[in-house]
Amino acid sequence: MAQQFVIGVDLGGTHMRAALASTDGRLHARDRTASGRDIEPAEMTRKLVDQCRSLMESAHGHGGGVAAVGMGVPGSIDRNAGLIMHSPNLPKLNNYALAETISKALQVPVHMENDANVFGLGEGWEGSGKGIRNWVGLTLGTGVGGCLLFDHKLWHGDDLGYAGEIGHMPVQPEGPVCACGKMGCLETLASGSALVRGVKEAWKSGRPMTPALQQAVKEEVLSPLEVFRAAQAGDELAVGLFTIMGRALGLALAGLFSALGIRTAIIGGGVSAALLGAARVALDALANRR
Numbered sequence: 495m496a497q498q499f500v501i502g503v504d505l506g507g508t509h510m511r512a513a514l515a516s517t518d519g520r521l522h523a524r525d526r527t528a529s530g531r532d533i534e535p536a537e538m539t540r541k542l543v544d545q546c547r548s549l550m551e552s553a554h555g556h557g558g559g560v561a562a563v564g565m566g567v568p569g570s571i572d573r574n575a576g577l578i579m580h581s582p583n584l585p586k587l588n589n590y591a592l593a594e595t596i597s598k599a600l601q602v603p604v605h606m607e608n609d610a611n612v613f614g615l616g617e618g619w620e621g622s623g624k625g626i627r628n629w630v631g632l633t634l635g636t637g638v639g640g641c642l643l644f645d646h647k648l649w650h651g652d653d654l655g656y657a658g659e660i661g662h663m664p665v666q667p668e669g670p671v672c673a674c675g676k677m678g679c680l681e682t683l684a685s686g687s688a689l690v691r692g693v694k695e696a697w698k699s700g701r702p703m704t705p706a707l708q709q710a711v712k713e714e715v716l717s718p719l720e721v722f723r724a725a726q727a728g729d730e731l732a733v734g735l736f737t738i739m740g741r742a743l744g745l746a747l748a749g750l751f752s753a754l755g756i757r758t759a760i761i762g763g764g765v766s767a768a769l770l771g772a773a774r775v776a777l778d779a780l781a782n783r784r
């Protein structure tokens with residue numbers, strides 16, 4: 495029998511990454527192409543179809559065929575209709591039946607899931623969550639994504655299109671306004687964008703900071719990694735932002751652990767060392783509290 499392959503696609507606000515894997519989880523080919531926040535649905539579809547076709551050719555080169563495509567998309571998803579309900583990072587795709595359209599073009603089944611949930615599926619299958627029965631997952635990047643795995647299965651709640659949105663749990667009721675419209679969500683205190691915003695606000699109010707941070711703000715190239723480097727060098731402002739981040743993560747995880755009666759969190763995402771460092775601080779703080 496010919497070997498079976500699957501294609502996995504990570505649809506992001508800046509890039510679309512795709513990979514060809516055999517059904518035992520081994521990667522055989524990868525591809526990356528630019529997307530963009532304001533990409534039109536037709537353009538996105540064309541790029542995705544081209545990307546998948548080229549990986550399908552690779553599969554033929556390996557003597558097999560592609561059985562299905564799985565896509566991780568930032569936002570809330572109607573999985574049954576193959577429809578993006580709402581995506582803050584790709585707003586032009588709201589209410590667009592992306593999976594169905596790609597499926598018709600490629601003539602293979604296409605399944606769509608929230609990107610943090612896809613992280614949960616992957617880590618549970620072949621990653622850090624392998625063999626762990628119950629856990630919460632966090633993806634730390636520009637924003638904060640989350641997923642819940644109970645009995646090795648992804649939790650979908652009442653099938654409202656979202657579940658495990660840990661990034662939008664309120665941790666500071668009077669805190670900064672979140673992209674979702676609420677105030678003080680975990681994401682407003684514990685993400686890459688929170689670190690960058692914290693430094694920019696401090697710069698406007700004239701607070702002292704390292705020359706490297708000042709320069710990055712002026713040149714509009716400030717990144718979370720820059721803030722991490724400043725914290726490592728002992729800059730008070732940067733250390734303060736990481737402390738806030740660590741506390742917020744600790745608070746959210748402690749609440750979840752108590753409510754769910756579980757003890758494992760798996761942290762990942764398109765992260766820099768900076769964000770993982772903060773997560774470790776939070777988890778150490780949690781462990782010491784017990």
Ligand SMILES: [Zn+2]
Nearest residue numbers: 662672674679
């Ligand atoms: Zn929010």
